[in-house]
Amino acid sequence: MEIQQLNPQNNQQIPANVQKIAYRANILFFNEDPYFKETQEDALTFYKDGLLVLDLEKGTVIEAGNYEEMRAKHASVLISEEYKDKLIMPGFIDCHTHYPQTEMICSFASSLVNWLNTYTFPTEEQFKDINYAKKISQFYLNELLKNGTTTALVFATIHPESVAALFDEAIRLNMRIITGKTMMNRNAPEFLQDTVEGSYRDSLDLIQSYHNVGRCLYSITPRFAPTSTQDQLNVAGQLKHQFPDTYIHTHLNENLQEVDWVKSLFPESENYLDVYDKSNLVHKHSVFAHCVHCTQPELDKMKQIQCGVAYCPTSNGFLGAGMFPYHQAVQNGINFGMGTDVGGGTDFGMLRTLQDAYKFIMVSQQHVENRRPMTSFEGFYRATLGGCKALSLEHKIGKFLPGYEADFVVLDWCVNDIQRLRFENIEKRASTTQQSTATSESLKLSTIKPGDDKYLLQDKLFGLMMMGDSNNVYSTHLAGIKRYQRGNKI
Numbered sequence: 001m002e003i004q005q006l007n008p009q010n011n012q013q014i015p016a017n018v019q020k021i022a023y024r025a026n027i028l029f030f031n032e033d034p035y036f037k038e039t040q041e042d043a044l045t046f047y048k049d050g051l052l053v054l055d056l057e058k059g060t061v062i063e064a065g066n067y068e069e070m071r072a073k074h075a076s077v078l079i080s081e082e083y084k085d086k087l088i089m090p091g092f093i094d095c096h097t098h099y100p101q102t103e104m105i106c107s108f109a110s111s112l113v114n115w116l117n118t119y120t121f122p123t124e125e126q127f128k129d130i131n132y133a134k135k136i137s138q139f140y141l142n143e144l145l146k147n148g149t150t151t152a153l154v155f156a157t158i159h160p161e162s163v164a165a166l167f168d169e170a171i172r173l174n175m176r177i178i179t180g181k182t183m184m185n186r187n188a189p190e191f192l193q194d195t196v197e198g199s200y201r202d203s204l205d206l207i208q209s210y211h212n213v214g215r216c217l218y219s220i221t222p223r224f225a226p227t228s229t230q231d232q233l234n235v236a237g238q239l240k241h242q243f244p245d246t247y248i249h250t251h252l253n254e255n256l257q258e259v260d261w262v263k264s265l266f267p268e269s270e271n272y273l274d275v276y277d278k279s280n281l282v283h284k285h286s287v288f289a290h291c292v293h294c295t296q297p298e299l300d301k302m303k304q305i306q307c308g309v310a311y312c313p314t315s316n317g318f319l320g321a322g323m324f325p326y327h328q329a330v331q332n333g334i335n336f337g338m339g340t341d342v343g344g345g346t347d348f349g350m351l352r353t354l355q356d357a358y359k360f361i362m363v364s365q366q367h368v369e370n371r372r373p374m375t376s377f378e379g380f381y382r383a384t385l386g387g388c389k390a391l392s393l394e395h396k397i398g399k400f401l402p403g404y405e406a407d408f409v410v411l412d413w414c415v416n417d418i419q420r421l422r423f424e425n426i427e428k429r430a431s432t433t434q435q436s437t438a439t440s441e442s443l444k445l446s447t448i449k450p451g452d453d454k455y456l457l458q459d460k461l462f463g464l465m466m467m468g469d470s471n472n473v474y475s476t477h478l479a480g481i482k483r484y485q486r487g488n489k490i
């Protein structure tokens with residue numbers, strides 16, 4: 001059978017009647033957490049000259065593999081060479097973010113409380129207007145796509161309109177978005193407070209209207225313990241009981257002042273997590289943002305439940321929350337992914353988020369002699385499959401295995417002079433030292449030899465992780481369909 005092939009031109013249109021397509025590219029995905037592997041490369045699949053075969057009708061992956069092998073096996077499938085020499089990986093997962101704060105990202109403040117009162121609450125008030133909510137929803141989801149993010153767990157506001165607007169736009173894009181109405185009935189301005197009954201009723205309506213519609217999922221969302229009365233937390237737990245496959249999304253142990261505040265508001269609770277637990281809010285499908293200051297009993301509980309945690313380094317730094325105990329979290333078996341926490345976070349993208357994570361993890365080991373940095377494999381794992389696991393979606397997204405939803409990002413390894421020079425240096429250096437240099441005293445030397453597809457991959461990904469940003473995102477695809485391409489209107 002004759003193989004059909006698209007010319008390797010940028011943005012070449014795929015014929016409308018095509019049901020299957022295959023993309024030739026460098027193809028990467030993770031199968032497990034590389035952290036504990038003797039050779040971290042064993043945790044991932046990488047094809048230097050690969051082919052990703054998709055079923056566009058179903059929006060799913062048929063198979064990924066070596067180009068020559070896949071080409072022979074799927075001889076009738078149209079092949080696109082548009083991404084040849086680019087890197088395809090599963091779309092990035094943002095495990096915690098606030099879409100109403102899009103317009104106030106990077107606002108100057110001395111503390112979380114000042115920041116909330118000065119910028120956040122007045123900004124969030126605007127979302128009582130459905131038209132405003134629609135406008136920002138479109139802007140926000142487009143911003144995610146520009147950054148290669150294909151799934152996010154998102155805070156809206158107390159206004160049901162804010163949730164409906166985001167879900168409607170996600171349905172239009174066929175995007176996997178999890179969000180829900182913020183529940184907040186105390187310790188906030190009057191204009192941003194709801195009531196126990198009202199928050200229950202609005203949440204119920206939204207669950208019935210949007211949960212499992214398209215690829216949307218609902219999260220029951222008390223903002224955080226201090227802004228809900230015990231009664232409201234209990235009502236949130238009641239909703240979870242009624243709809244067991246919905247999510248719980250809230251904040252936990254973000255900064256020390258907040259931890260003290262929770263202690264004074266809920267003196268009968270053993271710790272902060274226990275406040276949520278007493279209201280039936282700690283489950284596998286619960287996702288807690290930040291978790292910077294967890295106690296050992298809290299870590300033990302989170303490990304036991306395998307609830308999700310969002311590590312938000314840009315926000316932890318920007319708002320001075322503290323340093324997430326990365327190694328402690330991994331070694332305690334905490335199920336965590338990465339979050340941008342926009343607008344407390346300073347960037348919409350996972351690449352910049354990983355850059356901050358890397359630096360904080362280094363700084364947190366300032367007194368450690370034999371430091372262990374976060375490798376690029378660990379970073380990209382957390383931004384993809386690790387995030388899927390934190391959201392309990394690892395059986396649907398995050399890998400290029402048969403039947404997985406075809407959400408992916410196409411990245412340019414280099415988009416400017418310094419990235420190219422840096423990239424060339426990796427190969428030049430390797431040819432003289434004959435080994436990967438991306439190792440530390442506490443990590444074993446890579447055993448990957450020249451000629452192996454994975455040779456120098458850790459070094460190349462490290463360059464991309466530390467120097468990349470949204471400019472490196474060439475295109476972003478949801479359920480197989482291209483929804484963003486750099487420099488082009490779609």
Ligand SMILES: [Zn+2]
Nearest residue numbers: 098251289341
């Ligand atoms: Zn947050």
